[in-house]
Amino acid sequence: MGVVIPLEESKNKQASVKPLVDLTKGDMERVNQLILSKAGSDVQMIPEVANHLISSGGKRLRPMLTLASAAMFGYEGEGHIKLATSVEFMHTATLLHDDVVDESDLRRGKSTARTIWGNQASVLVGDFLLGQAFKMMVEVGSMEALDVLATAASVIAEGEVLQLSVAKNMETTEDDYLSVIRAKTAALFAAAAEVGPIIAATDKATRSALRSYGMNLGLAFQLVDDALDYGGKAADLGKNVGDDFREGKITLPVILSYRRGTTEERAFWRQAIENGESTEENLEKALALITKYNGLKDTIARAKHYGTIASDALAPLPDSAYKSALLEVIDFCIDRVN
Template sequence: MGVVVNLDSGKREATIKPLIDLTKADMGRVNELILSKAGSDVEMIPEVANHLISSGGKRLRPMITLAAATMFGYEGDGHVKLATSVEFMHTATLLHDDVVDESDLRRGKKTARMIWGNQASVLVGDFLLGQAFRMMVEVGSLEALDILSSAAAIIAEGEVMQLAAANNLETTEDEHFAVIKAKTAALFSAAAEVGPVIANATRADRAALRSYGINLGLAFQLIDDALDYGGSSADMGKNVGDDFREGKITLPVILSYRRGTLDEREFWKSAIEQGANDDAALERAISIMTRHGAVADTISRARHFGEIARDALAPLPNTPQKSALIDVIDFCIRRIN
């Protein structure tokens, strides 16, 4: 679920540039800590970890953690350790995802599992999770530890839910939302909430950032769902149709299957359940989705969650950090424009 967005486009970079600028100094410290904590005397661990860590991700989640802490006046260094923990949790999830999904490519490069094997990918992911929790403990905030450890458990539950729903065209929209809320939105929510927690912000402020994060995460993942059928490789850092070829049940597929004719449903069964998903099948899939407005409705739902995220921040005082976090909502949704 960790799609990478190319920041070379002027339009997109301008959208998220305030957040990048605000967190630049602290992100420098995060990047140093990432390299330090990914190190090990076991040679394969830094090799596998750095393969993914250095492959071009924009590190949006740790930037959110940093901004969410400083917007409430935090001045210590705990936010740097928590931001690094968030990034390690995300990286571990990507390593595990690629094994579960049997993915060959990520961000245009061979996945770690293709180079070092499934076992190494899973075990290095576990190592990164361990390092993440060590840094959380160092920060000394039991509440922050509770939030991030709970998120780790929820993400794992989401992985299992997705595995149970794999290739199942009877998956409902509600069931799909439960999966993406766990797999993607939970980490966005935790990344946003731990900032005000260590800044000793009010419970209302914490709730605002938690709501912002979870709804931003839902919007982010729904746009990823839509991008697989209506985007470009530059937008995603992967090939159009990858989800389709892997037989993933995403919202555009769910809507198209439920709205489709009997013949179209038979097509989806052949493509998703039986693996008949060549380029011609992808072309037909996109045609069916267009006919039923499945991609457009997926984007519409993403915008809905984006507005909830925006409203969550509305009562907070106007600060550069608040403005930058609002810009992130537009950035996530505009990836498909």
């Protein structure tokens, strides 16, 4: 698909995730080793399916948040490695399950596990990874960290069910949609950032600050993803532009364009999304309507709003290289649209 909506012009200096990568490099090497170890099994299909997704090139931002949020408060134990690995396993399990629910064929530019091994294997290997994640949480010995991550796992599942309940329903409101992404995406960002200060034995205010940072970063991250699906490039997305439209997903650019449209235009959206008429011709029309009603511009504005809240959450904390890196991650997530 060659037609995309032009996004904002690039800034002179793009924010980068590199400072966070550099600060957590040593610990991430240990996390990656533990990932490979804990994804192993005598049942041959388990490591095959798990490693297919684990090795597909994601940035592993969530476990880096755990490592950084522990190290920035002087934590010197081993627990952050296991918790970061648990976070990544929870994320990977969610992706395996998501691809089955969404019937997705591509993930990060590669065939999804479900298209190679089938839906049943994808779901069961996701369950295996969740089991391994909880074993590692228990080994860390922090009931508070276990509670935070267990609660996140429950909330993520609720988000999946909530998404099913609003799927292909053009009457979905912005508030409905924010509830979905708060549960499906932002909850794990929040938990990943909060467990670091928990095991570093910080005070409740600090834990709350990191939780707020993670939650709002996650919301901004997902809203930018929504915008990129209609205004990005396939090479950057790891999927085809317009895949959300083809799969009948209702995301914020669509919600805004539908709400602001004429009676005739709303009828088009219902036909395309609810009736599954997601032809390339209809995608062209959808892109035109999203442009007409500032669907991308306003989605990005929402993302920036949550990015500001994430930045403000960290403001009271002492300055450090870790704090600076976490702040730059906010800009990095939003700058992906440039």
